[in-house]
Amino acid sequence: MKFVYDFHEGNKDLKDLLGGKGANLAEMTNLGLPVPPGFTITTEACKQYLQNGTHAEGLTSEIDEHLAELENAMGRRLGDPSDPLLVSVRSGAKFSMPGMMETVLNVGLNDESVAGLSRQAGGNDRFAWDSYRRLIQMFGKTVCDVPGEEFEDALHDAKQAKGVKDDVQLDAEDLRALVGAYKKVFVKHTGHEFPQDPRDQLDQAIEAVFRSWNADRAVLYRRQERIPADLGTAVNVVAMVFGNLGSDSGTGVAFTRDPGSGEQGIYGDYLANAQGEDVVAGIRNTLSLTELERLDKKSYDELLQIMATLEGHYRDLCDIEFTIERGKLWMLQTRVGKRTAAAAFTIAAQLIDEGVIDLDEALTRVTGAQLAQLMFPRFDLSSEPSAITRGIGASPGAAYGEVVFTAQRAVELAAEGKQVILVRRETNPDDLPGMIAAQGILTSRGGKTSHAAVVARGMGKTCVCGADDLEVGPSSFTVGNVVVNEGDVISVDGTTGRVYLGEVPVRPSEVVQYFEGELDPADTDNPLVAAVHRIITHADEKRRLNVRTNADTGADAARARRFGAQGIGLCRTEHMFLGDRRELVERLILARTDAERDDALAALQPLQRADFLEIFREMNGLPVTIRLIDPPLHEFLPSLEELAVRVAVQHEHGQHVEHDEQLLAAVRRMHEQNPMLGLRGVRLGLVIPGLFAMQVRAIAEAAVALAAEGGNPRPEIMVPLVGAVQELETVRAEAEKIIAEVAGDSGGVDILIGTMIEVPRAALTAGQIAEAAEFFSFGTNDLTQMAWGFSRDDVEGAFFWRYLELGIFGISPFESIDADGVGRLVKIAAEEGRAARPGLKLGICGEHGGDPDSVHFFHQVGLDYVSCSPFRVPIARLEAGRAAV
Ligand code: ADP
Numbered sequence: 001m002k003f004v005y006d007f008h009e010g011n012k013d014l015k016d017l018l019g020g021k022g023a024n025l026a027e028m029t030n031l032g033l034p035v036p037p038g039f040t041i042t043t044e045a046c047k048q049y050l051q052n053g054t055h056a057e058g059l060t061s062e063i064d065e066h067l068a069e070l071e072n073a074m075g076r077r078l079g080d081p082s083d084p085l086l087v088s089v090r091s092g093a094k095f096s097m098p099g100m101m102e103t104v105l106n107v108g109l110n111d112e113s114v115a116g117l118s119r120q121a122g123g124n125d126r127f128a129w130d131s132y133r134r135l136i137q138m139f140g141k142t143v144c145d146v147p148g149e150e151f152e153d154a155l156h157d158a159k160q161a162k163g164v165k166d167d168v169q170l171d172a173e174d175l176r177a178l179v180g181a182y183k184k185v186f187v188k189h190t191g192h193e194f195p196q197d198p199r200d201q202l203d204q205a206i207e208a209v210f211r212s213w214n215a216d217r218a219v220l221y222r223r224q225e226r227i228p229a230d231l232g233t234a235v236n237v238v239a240m241v242f243g244n245l246g247s248d249s250g251t252g253v254a255f256t257r258d259p260g261s262g263e264q265g266i267y268g269d270y271l272a273n274a275q276g277e278d279v280v281a282g283i284r285n286t287l288s289l290t291e292l293e294r295l296d297k298k299s300y301d302e303l304l305q306i307m308a309t310l311e312g313h314y315r316d317l318c319d320i321e322f323t324i325e326r327g328k329l330w331m332l333q334t335r336v337g338k339r340t341a342a343a344a345f346t347i348a349a350q351l352i353d354e355g356v357i358d359l360d361e362a363l364t365r366v367t368g369a370q371l372a373q374l375m376f377p378r379f380d381l382s383s384e385p386s387a388i389t390r391g392i393g394a395s396p397g398a399a400y401g402e403v404v405f406t407a408q409r410a411v412e413l414a415a416e417g418k419q420v421i422l423v424r425r426e427t428n429p430d431d432l433p434g435m436i437a438a439q440g441i442l443t444s445r446g447g448k449t450s451h452a453a454v455v456a457r458g459m460g461k462t463c464v465c466g467a468d469d470l471e472v473g474p475s476s477f478t479v480g481n482v483v484v485n486e487g488d489v490i491s492v493d494g495t496t497g498r499v500y501l502g503e504v505p506v507r508p509s510e511v512v513q514y515f516e517g518e519l520d521p522a523d524t525d526n527p528l529v530a531a532v533h534r535i536i537t538h539a540d541e542k543r544r545l546n547v548r549t550n551a552d553t554g555a556d557a558a559r560a561r562r563f564g565a566q567g568i569g570l571c572r573t574e575h576m577f578l579g580d581r582r583e584l585v586e587r588l589i590l591a592r593t594d595a596e597r598d599d600a601l602a603a604l605q606p607l608q609r610a611d612f613l614e615i616f617r618e619m620n621g622l623p624v625t626i627r628l629i630d631p632p633l634h635e636f637l638p639s640l641e642e643l644a645v646r647v648a649v650q651h652e653h654g655q656h657v658e659h660d661e662q663l664l665a666a667v668r669r670m671h672e673q674n675p676m677l678g679l680r681g682v683r684l685g686l687v688i689p690g691l692f693a694m695q696v697r698a699i700a701e702a703a704v705a706l707a708a709e710g711g712n713p714r715p716e717i718m719v720p721l722v723g724a725v726q727e728l729e730t731v732r733a734e735a736e737k738i739i740a741e742v743a744g745d746s747g748g749v750d751i752l753i754g755t756m757i758e759v760p761r762a763a764l765t766a767g768q769i770a771e772a773a774e775f776f777s778f779g780t781n782d783l784t785q786m787a788w789g790f791s792r793d794d795v796e797g798a799f800f801w802r803y804l805e806l807g808i809f810g811i812s813p814f815e816s817i818d819a820d821g822v823g824r825l826v827k828i829a830a831e832e833g834r835a836a837r838p839g840l841k842l843g844i845c846g847e848h849g850g851d852p853d854s855v856h857f858f859h860q861v862g863l864d865y866v867s868c869s870p871f872r873v874p875i876a877r878l879e880a881g882r883a884a885v
């Protein structure tokens with residue numbers, strides 16, 4: 001097996017083997033762009049090293065060969081005292097992991113070759129000593145784990161001793177002395193001298209880059225970004241070019257379009273007389289590329305030409321790292337660049353217009369997650385508020401409110417009708433009530449998988465976490481010299497992670513205005529809206545999956561329809577039993593005779609019929625799946641504690657209120673240890689005579705009523721929690737009888753009868769169940785709970801953060817379908833259901849219906865539709881289109 005590739009041998013499609021950086025360096029080399037010569041050691045070599053703790057067989061001699069070739073090409077030998085070749089040793093994994101892994105520059109310098117380097121540079125001692133001190137610093141930090149601050153302190157001391165502020169004000173003598181100081185730091189921490197043998201430096205640096213794959217921060221980053229842990233990193237060994245040779249040299253980064261807004265036109269930063277990371281580190285203020293044009297027109301023109309070449313070649317926005325050595329431009333890196341959600345859509349549309357990509361490809365350039373970001377309300381930043389700090393945008397949204405520091409205070413103030421932001425160092429399960437009460441959450445510790453982040457995302461609540469320059473006290477927090485006390489108002493932006501003092505006004509996003517029909521895409525000069533319109537329209541043309549919505553009211557149904565829903569996949573009837581109607585439900589539960597029960601049901605029936613009629617009207621012509629009542633009936637009664645207290649107080653006053661006593665007795669009788677697994681769903685229909693019948697009759701009558709108005713109702717009755725075909729058969733027989741009765745001589749309306757698949761047994765006996773069902777709808781929330789054996793309401797706040805930290809799952813299985821386990825049940829049921837009843841209609845109505853990854857899974861499994869909350873409908877449309885191209 002070959003472990004080392006010269007830049008001439010690779011290409012951009014070899015990212016698995018050469019990493020992103022190596023593959024693209026090779027691509028640029030083969031395009032004839034000015035890349036310093038070098039070679040790439042493969043990810044495979046890294047994997048073997050990490051597994052065995054030593055180099056793969058043959059690797060060392062391959063490195064020897066390629067190093068010799070590099071030396072020949074450059075006409076210099078590595079670390080030659082009189083005329084040294086220097087190299088950089090750079091990590092580069094398949095997926096970019098910014099700042100996670102390591103790079104060592106100037107490898108090959110030692111006490112002797114530093115003089116040779118100076119001669120090479122025309123007697124530039126300052127440059128040579130500056131390069132040497134950088135090597136010791138980077139090598140010490142990266143290869144030998146010397147704390148970086150120690151070097152920074154020494155540099156700081158040197159500047160202070162001289163009374164200067166800027167690195168460039170240190171002269172050759174100062175830097176030579178600094179090298180001495182750095183070497184002492186090195187010995188102090190490692191117990192040995194800084195290695196003088198250039199080849200030894202190179203080998204150690206290569207091994208350090210291999211090891212950096214498993215550094216804590218890299219492991220954590222991969223978990224957060226869901227990057228597989230076993231890919232390994234490649235190592236690039238590149239001949240050094242120098243941006244620190246004087247004012248005619250420098251280093252910079254550039255983008256071929258603005259990665260923030262997507263606007264056309266180049267964009268970048270340049271730093272004269274600097275090397276490597278100085279640009280990102282923000283040591284000195286950078287210059288814009290326009291200023292580079294003034295300083296060095298020739299290099300600037302060449303850079304522009306190269307950017308055009310790269311865009312043409314990659315057919316996308318590219319970002320670039322370059323260095324200018326005495327007026328000669330060198331390319332050190334490129335890749336298809338990261339961008340904001342808005343830029344992703346805008347750039348995709350530009351590229352269509354430029355004839356670079358077609359609409360199908362445009363669909364692959366954007367994601368549902370990006371569209372979701374564009375749909376959150378945003379702060380109106382026209383007053384240009386300045387952020388007091390910035391953390392990790394962990395759960396998007398824009399929220400403002402009074403600052404509180406305890407969950408209890410959050411609950412108290414929320415009860416007074418106030419908006420609050422809960423600020424904590426970190427949150428734990430005890431904070432849950434406060435998190436629910438708050439508009440937003442801000443923490444100073446923890447990343448995207450911290451408790452605060454996971455729970456907030458689960459609740460759809462705005463959260464910024466890990467704002468680590470925040471000092472959180474018991475009744476105030478400080479950031480820099482700003483003190484924020486309890487009761488002060490702040491605004492937090494869960495998308496950008498920014499935190500503002502005071503109330504920043506919020507406005508609905510333009511993309512939502514477009515979906516609402518308030519912004520006409522043909523008529524707007526907003527390029528983002530126009531881009532979203534074009535791309536989602538194409539997704540609609542391409543997708544095979546239909547998208548329905550979960551809606552229980554006419555208003556929700558109407559909004560979802562504006563957002564593009566093609567029907568209702570889940571209408572929950574229990575929401576129609578709340579409010580004033582609770583009393584009727586109580587009467588039903590307390591009924592002692594058939595007559596009393598029938599009375600209660602008869603009172604509920606017209607109310608239900610009116611609800612259904614309203615929904616059928618809004619969804620006229622489109623299918624509406626109505627789920628018969630699902631939750632345990634005691635959920636409609638007051639809690640046991642509440643009633644027990646009420647009755648005890650009555651007794652104390654010598655009163656006996658019969659209704660309350662009966663209710664208490666009923667609640668006691670109906671109490672369940674585990675309501676999730678108790679008397680609910682189809683079981684209610686089989687045990688409580690007349691309950692399902694009432695609902696079926698209301699549905700059938702509402703449908704007939706709409707048809708009589710000239711409408712086109714398309715009801716589908718869905719039976720929840722079925723585990724055995726016999727359950728469904730019993731309910732179905734009764735329902736069909738009622739539907740026929742309602743139809744009478746009029747002929748009635750076609751009503752499908754189907755079931756949810758949400759109990760594992762139903763999935764495993766789907767072939768039998770399909771005999772009695774005209775459709776299946778996968779209830780993936782319950783199916784997930786029951787397949788994993790954990791209750792969703794109890795686990796997310798209690799221990800999911802820990803499971804995510806441990807990598808037991810990369811994302812909550814309630815957020816994104818667990819394809820291996822729960823997904824397997826879906827697959828089995830889909831296949832066996834369709835085998836038993838060809839053409840069986842299959843849908844999904846859990847939260848997963850609006851989750852991008854899950855939508856792709858459901859497309860692959862061959863479902864007919866997904867159903868999700870109204871706001872997720874556009875996201876599902878887009879992802880269903882993406883799944884189909
Ligand atoms: P990262 O992956 O963190 O961007 P890089 O490997 O790209 O790390 O190295 C960081 C910087 O070091 C580069 O942007 C470049 O400025 C500098 N650098 C790397 N290799 C060389 C080289 N051969 N010559 C000059 N500068 C280099």
Ligand code: MG
Pocket residue numbers: 321333
């Ligand atoms: Mg880089």
Ligand code: MG
Pocket residue numbers: 720758779781782
């Ligand atoms: Mg369910």
